[in-house]
Amino acid sequence: MPTASLPDSPTVPAVPAPPAPPSRSARHDAALRAAARGLDRRRLLTLGGAAAALAFATNLPAAGAAQAAGFDARRLREDPFTLGVASGDPHPSSVLLWTRLAPRPFEPDSGLPASRITVEWELAHDERFTRGVRRGRTTAHPEFHHSVHVEADGLDAGRVYYYRFRAGSFTSPVGRTRTTPGEGAKTGELAFAAVSCQAYHDGYFTAYRHLADEDVDVVLHLGDYLYEYAVNAAGGARGYTDRVLPAVFNRETTTLEDYRLRYALYKSDPDLIAAHAAHPFVVTWDDHETENNYAGGQPENDVPPEEFLLRRAAAYRAYWENQPLRLPQRPTGPDMRLYRRLHWGDLAQFDILDTRQYRSDQAYGDGWQTPGPESEDPSRTMTGAAQERWLLDGWRTSRARWNVVPQQVTFSQRRNATGSAYKLSMDSWDGYPASRERLLAGAEQAGVDHLMVLTGDVHVGYGFDIKRDYADQGSRTLGTELVATSIASGKDGADRPANWETYLAANPHLKFYNGRRGYLTVRLGEESARADFRTVSAVTVPGASLTTAGSFVTERRSPGLKPA
Known part of the structure; x- marks a missing residue:
C-alpha cells in the first residue's frame, strides 16, 4: 500500500540556510551558524552544562544514525500514548x-529505553475502523524522542478519515482528520478555526474543549504553543490542589531536555489532546516556543549570539518532534x-508565514516606542528577502478566491x-513599516x-x-x-480592556x-466570509462557558468588516 513514513536513514535534500536580515552581514551570520554547529566539546564544557546540552541538539544524528538497538513493543507495561495523537498539513491525497x-x-527519557520501537498505524473511513483504508508500520526513534511522523498518502481528496496507532498491546486514542479538495477543484465552503498563545501557567485550556466540538475542517495555530517560563508545582494560575507538578518544570527552558519536557506538560493537557484528536492542525510558531521577543539570531537578553543559536536549535528540534509537521x-x-x-x-490559498526566524x-x-528613522529604515524586514519573494510570487500566481495569510x-x-x-x-509590523508596505504594494x-x-x-481579539x-x-x-485571542495567556481578561476606547478612537480601521x-x-x-470571535468566561477555573463576543462578515469583492 502506498505510504510515506520517516525512513530509518532518510536521504532528504538539506533545506538551504535562510538569508540573513539586511541588518547583519551574510559573512557574520555564516560565522555564527558555523560556531553553533562546530563548537568542540571542550569549549562547550567551559560554557556550562546547559550549553553542552544545546550543542547536542545542534548535532543530533538523523534517525537510525546512532544504530540504536530495537525494543520489542510487547514489553511495554504502561500506556505509551499519554500525549494523544495529532494530524496536520493536509494535502489532497495525503495527511501527516x-x-x-x-x-x-x-521524566526526561519518558520512561523508555534509548531504543527503536516499532509502531503500527491505520486509517479508516469510520471511527470503529470497520472500513479500513491504509495501515502500516513505522519506527519511533530515540533520536527524535520516540516521536512518530507518518505521511499517509494515496488518499481521496476532500474526505474525512479516522486514524490510530498501536504499540505492543496498547492502542492510542482515535483521531479524526481530513484531506483537502484537489488544488483548483470547485469548492463552495471551508470552515476553519484560528488559535494562539496558550500559557499553561496562566490558566486552563477550556477553549480547546469547546473547539473540539466545533464543526471546522482545520485549525490554524498562530504561535506561542508553549511558553519558556517556569511553571510551579501548582500549575501557576491553575492552582492545582489534587496534583503536584515535578520541579523540572519550575525553570526556564534552555536545553533540549527542557523543551521536550515542556511539550510533554502542555501536550498532556486533556483539552488540548481533545482538540488535536478532533481536527487537523496547521501550525506556525512565534517567539515563546524559543524565547520571548527574539529576532532572527538575536536573543532577548545579552547572550552571545552563538549560544543563542544553540538554544534556538534545541527549541526548533523539540518543536518539530512534537508537532504534526512533514x-x-x-x-x-x-x-x-x-x-x-x-x-x-x-476557494483558498494559505500562505503560512514565519515572522520570527528571519526578521x-x-x-x-x-x-512600544515612537516611530523614527531606525524603525522606518527601508532595509528592515519582517520576513527575510527569500520568504518575501516567495509570498509575493505566490500572490501573483494565485487563482484562489481568498488569499489567507496565517502569521x-x-x-x-x-x-x-x-x-x-x-x-x-x-515587535509587530508597525516596527517594520517598509516591510509591510512592500507586501501591501505587492498585493495591489x-x-x-x-x-x-x-x-x-497579543492575547486579545481584534x-x-x-x-x-x-x-489616509x-x-x-x-x-x-x-x-x-489567546487560549489562556493573560489569564481571564475582560470584554473591554482599559485601553478599549482609546484604541478604537486612535485606529478607525479597528x-x-x-x-x-x-x-x-x-x-x-465563494463570495463572502463570516468570522465569529468565540470567548470563554474564565480560564483560571476549569469548565467555563463559551459565548460569541462578536460576529462579522466581509465580502470578497468589497473587503472590510461589517457586523453580521
Missing part, C-alpha cells in the same frame, strides 16, 4: 499523522523552513493614543483584493480593515485582519476589540 511514545511523560520542515541545526503553502480547492532586530528595543504579530497599524504623540509596537500589483490576514500574539495607506483612512481597503480568552472561527464562502 503524529504521536509520541511517552509512558512517563514527565519531513521538509525538519530542522537542520538552528534553521527550520516553516513557511509553506497549502490550498483548499479553488531584523527590533528598532529602539522590543516595546504571528499584528499586521495593521495600531496606535496607542490619539493625536500625534502616539507610540507603536516595535497582484490584484489581490480578497486578502485575509490571521494573527495571534478585527481590522487592512488599509492601503494607514495615514479614505484609502482603499485591501482586506481584513482577524486576530485570534472594527472589533475584545480581551477575553478563546478562539476565532471563520466560514469562507
Whole structure:
C-alpha cells in the first residue's frame, strides 16, 4: 500500500540556510551558524552544562544514525500514548499523522529505553475502523524522542478519515482528520478555526474543549504553543490542589531536555489532546516556543549570539518532534523552513508565514516606542528577502478566491493614543513599516483584493480593515485582519480592556476589540466570509462557558468588516 513514513536513514535534500536580515552581514551570520554547529566539546564544557546540552541538539544524528538497538513493543507495561495523537498539513491525497511514545511523560527519557520501537498505524473511513483504508508500520526513534511522523498518502481528496496507532498491546486514542479538495477543484465552503498563545501557567485550556466540538475542517495555530517560563508545582494560575507538578518544570527552558519536557506538560493537557484528536492542525510558531521577543539570531537578553543559536536549535528540534509537521520542515541545526503553502480547492490559498526566524532586530528595543528613522529604515524586514519573494510570487500566481495569510504579530497599524504623540509596537509590523508596505504594494500589483490576514500574539481579539495607506483612512481597503485571542495567556481578561476606547478612537480601521480568552472561527464562502470571535468566561477555573463576543462578515469583492 502506498505510504510515506520517516525512513530509518532518510536521504532528504538539506533545506538551504535562510538569508540573513539586511541588518547583519551574510559573512557574520555564516560565522555564527558555523560556531553553533562546530563548537568542540571542550569549549562547550567551559560554557556550562546547559550549553553542552544545546550543542547536542545542534548535532543530533538523523534517525537510525546512532544504530540504536530495537525494543520489542510487547514489553511495554504502561500506556505509551499519554500525549494523544495529532494530524496536520493536509494535502489532497495525503495527511501527516503524529504521536509520541511517552509512558512517563514527565521524566526526561519518558520512561523508555534509548531504543527503536516499532509502531503500527491505520486509517479508516469510520471511527470503529470497520472500513479500513491504509495501515502500516513505522519506527519511533530515540533520536527524535520516540516521536512518530507518518505521511499517509494515496488518499481521496476532500474526505474525512479516522486514524490510530498501536504499540505492543496498547492502542492510542482515535483521531479524526481530513484531506483537502484537489488544488483548483470547485469548492463552495471551508470552515476553519484560528488559535494562539496558550500559557499553561496562566490558566486552563477550556477553549480547546469547546473547539473540539466545533464543526471546522482545520485549525490554524498562530504561535506561542508553549511558553519558556517556569511553571510551579501548582500549575501557576491553575492552582492545582489534587496534583503536584515535578520541579523540572519550575525553570526556564534552555536545553533540549527542557523543551521536550515542556511539550510533554502542555501536550498532556486533556483539552488540548481533545482538540488535536478532533481536527487537523496547521501550525506556525512565534517567539515563546524559543524565547520571548527574539529576532532572527538575536536573543532577548545579552547572550552571545552563538549560544543563542544553540538554544534556538534545541527549541526548533523539540518543536518539530512534537508537532504534526512533514519531513521538509525538519530542522537542520538552528534553521527550520516553516513557511509553506497549502490550498483548499479553488476557494483558498494559505500562505503560512514565519515572522520570527528571519526578521531584523527590533528598532529602539522590543516595546512600544515612537516611530523614527531606525524603525522606518527601508532595509528592515519582517520576513527575510527569500520568504518575501516567495509570498509575493505566490500572490501573483494565485487563482484562489481568498488569499489567507496565517502569521504571528499584528499586521495593521495600531496606535496607542490619539493625536500625534502616539507610540507603536516595535515587535509587530508597525516596527517594520517598509516591510509591510512592500507586501501591501505587492498585493495591489497582484490584484489581490480578497486578502485575509490571521494573527495571534497579543492575547486579545481584534478585527481590522487592512488599509492601503494607514495615514489616509479614505484609502482603499485591501482586506481584513482577524486576530485570534489567546487560549489562556493573560489569564481571564475582560470584554473591554482599559485601553478599549482609546484604541478604537486612535485606529478607525479597528472594527472589533475584545480581551477575553478563546478562539476565532471563520466560514469562507465563494463570495463572502463570516468570522465569529468565540470567548470563554474564565480560564483560571476549569469548565467555563463559551459565548460569541462578536460576529462579522466581509465580502470578497468589497473587503472590510461589517457586523453580521
